[in-house]
Every structure is written in C-alpha cells, then in structure tokens.
Amino acid sequence: MFYFAVLLLVAGIVLLVLKRRSIVGFRFATLTGLLVGALGLLLALSSFTYIVEPYEVGVPTSLGSVGGTWKPGLHLKSPLTEVTTYSTRPSDLNLTGDDTVEVRSSEGGVLYVDLTVKWAIDPEHTLALYKLSGSAANVQQRLVYPDTREIVRNVFAKHTSVEGYATQREAISAEMEQLITQRLSPRGIIVNSVNLRNVKPSDVLQKAIDQKIQQDQATQQAAAAVLTAKAEAEKRRIEAESTAAANTVIANSLTDKILLSQCYEAFRAAAEKNPVYASPCGSGSGSSPLIVDGTKR
Structure with missing residues (x-):
C-alpha cells in the first residue's frame, strides 16, 4: 500500500x-x-x-x-x-461430512464420529499462537483440528463398540472435552465445549451390535424368568409352612371336651328348626347320646 x-x-x-x-x-x-x-x-x-x-x-x-x-x-x-489480526470471538470446528472422524473401538470395530468443538483465542497468548501458527486460520488447521482428531481416536480406542455407540456416550464426550482442554489450554486456546453430535457404526459393526443387544435382552429375560420362578416357589413354601403350622395348633387345641361342647352347640342350633331326635356326640366309653327337643327352647 x-x-x-x-x-x-x-x-x-x-x-x-x-x-x-x-x-x-x-x-x-x-x-x-x-x-x-x-x-x-x-x-x-x-x-x-x-x-x-x-x-x-x-x-x-x-x-x-x-x-x-x-x-x-x-x-x-x-x-x-x-x-x-486474530479474532477473540468463539469459533466452531465442525468435524462432520468429509471431516467425520473414523475411529476404532477396543474390539476393532469401525465407528464414524461427528462432533463440534467450540473454541476461542486467549488474548494473553496471541503472540505465542502467532509463533506457532503464523495466522488465525492456521490456529484451527494446525492446532485445534489435528489435536482434536487424535484425542477422539484415542478415547474411543479405550471403549468397546457398544459403549461408544450407545451406553457410554456421555462419559466419552466428557472425557474428550477434558483431554482437548488440557491439550489446547497451555497454547492459549480456550475450549468452551465439545459436542458429540453423532456416532454411527459401520454396516458390519451395526449387525454385530444388533446381535449383541439381542443376546443381552434374551439373557436378561431368562434371568428375570428364573427370579420369578424362585419367588413363586418361595411363596408356595411359605404358604405350605403356614398351613402346616395352623393345623398343628388346631390339632393340639381340640381336646375331647372341646369337641363334645362344639357338638352340643351344633345340635342345639339344628334343633331350633327340626323335631326331637337323639344323636350321639363323641365316641368311646365315656360318650353318651344327646337328646334334643326341637319344640322347646
């Protein structure tokens, strides 16, 4: 100029x-x-x-x-x-589409990961970033981009395919954000957030995951059936023990005098609606017939 x-x-x-x-x-x-x-x-x-x-x-x-x-x-x-010049406003690194990260699980399964890293330049470290990258565009291409891809691969390599695809996604996202922050913060790059947007398994891995999920569901159903059967058996055992205990108590409490008294009461109630008749109560040498007059009270 x-x-x-x-x-x-x-x-x-x-x-x-x-x-x-x-x-x-x-x-x-x-x-x-x-x-x-x-x-x-x-x-x-x-x-x-x-x-x-x-x-x-x-x-x-x-x-x-x-x-x-x-x-x-x-x-x-x-x-x-x-x-x-370097902008201090937050920037987004979108690893999706052609930049989708291909990772492998601890089992060797292939996964495709889409994520967004929101980052910004720390004004106090601008001079150091200039010496490292030379321009604002190079900060993302030479520092944020390659370090993020490396950390994403390393984190997923510690987890199984099912964990990376379904069960541990939140934990994996938090771990990636922590490691990316630790890597970039000393260089003057502030990491605001790491958003794990999508994890898609390869076609071969998807079939294996579906089979594993079906096996786990079948195992859980079988375990639930066993628990139900055990509970029913325990219920029947308790009911049988309770019945046996009740019968024992009744058997021990019903003496001949009690039975004879209950017999008298039963025939007295019957005599209120029937004519006079005689019926034995009890058995043995000590027993005697009971004469009930249904016409008298």
Missing part, C-alpha cells in the same frame, strides 16, 4: 509538471494531477496508522521482527510494518 501511495504521488507531480510545459491540456493535467496526488497522500498517511477492530488482537511485524500485541483501537506504525 505504501509503495502504491508513493507511485500515485509521483504520478500527480508528473502531471503538474507536464501542465506547466504545456505538453498536455491545462485543465486535464491540473485536475488529474491534484486528484492523483491527493489520493497518494491519503494512502501514504494511512500507511502510518492501523485500526484494530473490537474483539480482535493484532500482532505487528516489521522486517522480520515481531512486536508486542495490539489491543483494539488506533495504532501508529511504520509503513513497512505488517499486522496480523
């Missing part, structure tokens, strides 16, 4: 000189020379300043020398100074 501004200034001066020598038209040379010279002057002055926009951090470099970071605002600089 600075060299272009100098070129415009020179062109404006040349036009004004040519006007004085009447080589070109007076009006054309004057107006064109003034416009080109003014534009060159403005561009030359702008090359001595630089504005860092809000939510950005600038890193100036001049002739191979790296300066300190610049905060948002107007800054004076040399025309030979170049400024590389």
Whole structure:
C-alpha cells in the first residue's frame, strides 16, 4: 500500500509538471494531477496508522521482527510494518461430512464420529499462537483440528463398540472435552465445549451390535424368568409352612371336651328348626347320646 501511495504521488507531480510545459491540456493535467496526488497522500498517511477492530488482537511485524500485541483501537506504525489480526470471538470446528472422524473401538470395530468443538483465542497468548501458527486460520488447521482428531481416536480406542455407540456416550464426550482442554489450554486456546453430535457404526459393526443387544435382552429375560420362578416357589413354601403350622395348633387345641361342647352347640342350633331326635356326640366309653327337643327352647 505504501509503495502504491508513493507511485500515485509521483504520478500527480508528473502531471503538474507536464501542465506547466504545456505538453498536455491545462485543465486535464491540473485536475488529474491534484486528484492523483491527493489520493497518494491519503494512502501514504494511512500507511502510518492501523485500526484494530473490537474483539480482535493484532500482532505487528516489521522486517522480520515481531512486536508486542495490539489491543483494539488506533495504532501508529511504520509503513513497512505488517499486522496480523486474530479474532477473540468463539469459533466452531465442525468435524462432520468429509471431516467425520473414523475411529476404532477396543474390539476393532469401525465407528464414524461427528462432533463440534467450540473454541476461542486467549488474548494473553496471541503472540505465542502467532509463533506457532503464523495466522488465525492456521490456529484451527494446525492446532485445534489435528489435536482434536487424535484425542477422539484415542478415547474411543479405550471403549468397546457398544459403549461408544450407545451406553457410554456421555462419559466419552466428557472425557474428550477434558483431554482437548488440557491439550489446547497451555497454547492459549480456550475450549468452551465439545459436542458429540453423532456416532454411527459401520454396516458390519451395526449387525454385530444388533446381535449383541439381542443376546443381552434374551439373557436378561431368562434371568428375570428364573427370579420369578424362585419367588413363586418361595411363596408356595411359605404358604405350605403356614398351613402346616395352623393345623398343628388346631390339632393340639381340640381336646375331647372341646369337641363334645362344639357338638352340643351344633345340635342345639339344628334343633331350633327340626323335631326331637337323639344323636350321639363323641365316641368311646365315656360318650353318651344327646337328646334334643326341637319344640322347646
């Protein structure tokens, strides 16, 4: 930009000189020379300043020398100074589609993982990030992208296919977020969240998972049936013991006198609706017939 501004200034001066020598038209040379010279002057002055926009951090470099970071605002600089800016707003790394991560479980099964990493640059570490990556775009491509893919593969390699596909997804997502944060935080990259969006098994693995789930369900049903049978058997045993105990109590409590008394009561109740009759109560030598008159109370 600075060299272009100098070129415009020179062109404006040349036009004004040519006007004085009447080589070109007076009006054309004057107006064109003034416009080109003014534009060159403005561009030359702008090359001595630089504005860092809000939510950005600038890193100036001049002739191979790296300066300190610049905060948002107007800054004076040399025309030979170049400024590389980094946005401090959160960015999304979407590993999906062509960037879907292919991983293998501890059993060797192939899974396809889609996730999103929300990250941002720590303004205090911008200078270190410039030395590592060189530009804001390279921060994601050289640091966030490869480290995330590596950690995702390593985490899924510690789990079985069923755990990665179904039973342990939340735990795996939390573990990945922790490891990615630990890896990128010292480099000045803030990890806000890691969202495990989808885990899709390969066709071969899907069949194996379905078979494993069916086997587990059959095993659980068989175990439930065994428990039910044991419970029913225990119930019947308890009922039998209770009945036996009750019969023992009754047998021990029913003496001959009690039985004879109950017999008298039974025939007295029957005599209220029947004529006089005689019936024995009890048995043995000590027993005697019972005469009941149904016409008397």
